[in-house]
Amino acid sequence: MADETDLPVPGQVRVVTSLTNPTIKEIRALALPKYRRESGLFVTEGMKLVADAVEGNWPIRILVYGAKVANHPVVRRVAQTAHARGGDVLEVSEAVLAKITRRENPQMVVGVFEQRFTDADAIEPGRDDLWVALEGIKDPGNLGTIIRTADAAGAKGVILVGDTVDPFGVEAVRATMGSIFHMLLARLSADAFAAWRKSWPGIVVGTHLSGQEDYRTVDYDKPVLLLMGNEQSGLDDRFAALCDHLVKIPQVGRADSLNLAIATGVMLFEIRRGKLTLS
Numbered sequence: 625m626a627d628e629t630d631l632p633v634p635g636q637v638r639v640v641t642s643l644t645n646p647t648i649k650e651i652r653a654l655a656l657p658k659y660r661r662e663s664g665l666f667v668t669e670g671m672k673l674v675a676d677a678v679e680g681n682w683p684i685r686i687l688v689y690g691a692k693v694a695n696h697p698v699v700r701r702v703a704q705t706a707h708a709r710g711g712d713v714l715e716v717s718e719a720v721l722a723k724i725t726r727r728e729n730p731q732m733v734v735g736v737f738e739q740r741f742t743d744a745d746a747i748e749p750g751r752d753d754l755w756v757a758l759e760g761i762k763d764p765g766n767l768g769t770i771i772r773t774a775d776a777a778g779a780k781g782v783i784l785v786g787d788t789v790d791p792f793g794v795e796a797v798r799a800t801m802g803s804i805f806h807m808l809l810a811r812l813s814a815d816a817f818a819a820w821r822k823s824w825p826g827i828v829v830g831t832h833l834s835g836q837e838d839y840r841t842v843d844y845d846k847p848v849l850l851l852m853g854n855e856q857s858g859l860d861d862r863f864a865a866l867c868d869h870l871v872k873i874p875q876v877g878r879a880d881s882l883n884l885a886i887a888t889g890v891m892l893f894e895i896r897r898g899k900l901t902l903s
């Protein structure tokens with residue numbers, strides 16, 4: 625462990641080696657949906673992701689870093705910022721990090737952040753805006769991958785409709801690779817979504833295995849709300865009825881459908897075709 629003068633925020637860092645420390649237990653508990661719901665917090669791992677989030681002003685509650693990276697300039701900077709914003713800063717042993725992350729080779733930096741949801745009623749889509757709505761998505765890896773892909777395609781955000789997996793669960797957050805901090809997220813019940821959809825100023829495009837339109841033939845030159853069905857049962861009839869277009873991605877071979885995240889990626893990059901250029 626570092627001595628006091630080596631600490632990124634001298635006098636303000638708590639040095640923790642006990643696996644039963646209450647703060648460590650609290651962070652571990654955030655692996656459970658119940659504690660995330662009650663606390664409104666979530667965990668992110670990795671120096672780059674935590675630093676990006678802190679530098680992007682995402683509210684941080686706890687910063688944990690391994691003693692061996694205490695002198696890394698990024699860690700020092702992030703620790704100072706986290707402390708200045710009222711966050712708890714902990715320097716810990718590798719064993720503690722392994723316990724928190726449930727991994728043998730843990731990341732050296734972990735952040736506990738406040739969850740943030742956007743109010744769907746505050747969404748005012750501009751002409752080129754693209755949003756993704758996911759009906760009843762259940763797989764956290766799919767959700768994280770979709771958030772990451774939507775970010776890469778320049779979408780504004782993702783709307784979770786009905787009963788879905790938690791975007792702030794550890795697996796979903798890992799799969800976003802940091803895009804969780806750059807995408808707006810909203811949540812709506814099925815009824816609220818049906819009502820909200822009426823005010824959408826552009827087109828609502830649903831993807832469906834019995835869609836009658838080829839996804840490459842639609843004019844996407846307006847605000848687009850892309851609606852994807854769930855992994856098991858696809859897009860419910862009720863949601864299909866809310867769409868201006870029901871499109872299909874033609875397939876060959878014997879697979880009966882594409883994985884949800886892959887289908888979303890194919891759609892997003894078709895919708896954005898012509899608007900994305902190599903820099």
Ligand SMILES: C[S@@+](CC[C@H](N)C(=O)[O-])C[C@H]1O[C@@H](n2cnc3c(N)ncnc32)[C@H](O)[C@@H]1O
Pocket residue numbers: 831832833835851852853854855856857858859871872873874875881882883884887888
């Ligand atoms: C794994 S599929 C669902 C399969 C489900 N058995 C069904 O009947 O729709 C998950 C979602 O990905 C989208 N999807 C997958 N393959 C597609 C395709 N070829 N064309 C259009 N959408 C597709 C749809 O939104 C679908 O609801």
